[in-house]
Amino acid sequence: MREDKDRACLTGAGDYIASWLVKYLLLKGYMVLGTAREYPCKFLGDDKNAHLKKLETASENLQIFKTDLLDYEGLCAAMAGCIGVFHVACPVPAGKVSNPEE
Template sequence: MAVEKGRYCVTGAGGFVASWVVKLLLSQDCTVHGTVRDPTNDKYAHLKKLDKASENLKLFKADLLDYESLCAAILGCDGVFHVASPVPSTTVPNPEAIISPIHPLHTRSHLQ
């Protein structure tokens, strides 16, 4: 699969599926903004060992339920691979709002 060279955000970058997306994007010379819960945690070391990661991978501390932390990771990206699933510490009153494609977070113009 060929991916247009650019900058992409991958949510949940440390997860199994997302790690493969990160690897693919890096292999296509893309810049990757990966969201993780704690970029300093050693459990994400596998991402930092990927080819081209030292030049093209930046990990962002993000929480899917925190709009601002996601905006920081997505800012300047050409696309988003939304692979993560939110894990709220409390009950979410409207869980559909988190993944709704009409949410303002999903509009490119909002992030530029």
């Protein structure tokens, strides 16, 4: 990754809305640091984030960090040196979540 460009971070970079932001930022010349819970994410034998690797300039200007939104150190590493953060992801808790209406 080149260090002379402005850097932006996106949480949940492989998801639908975030991937469009990744594409836009790459086209605008940013270094994009994205987060993903699993990278590469294997689902039915496919890499969930493969579409990101195909974006223009992604090979030089995109870095994906395997981290969880509840992992403070991982998020700090992904956001280090960034001029902005797009928080698009939603935390996925491990285990059963209780219904607050019960």
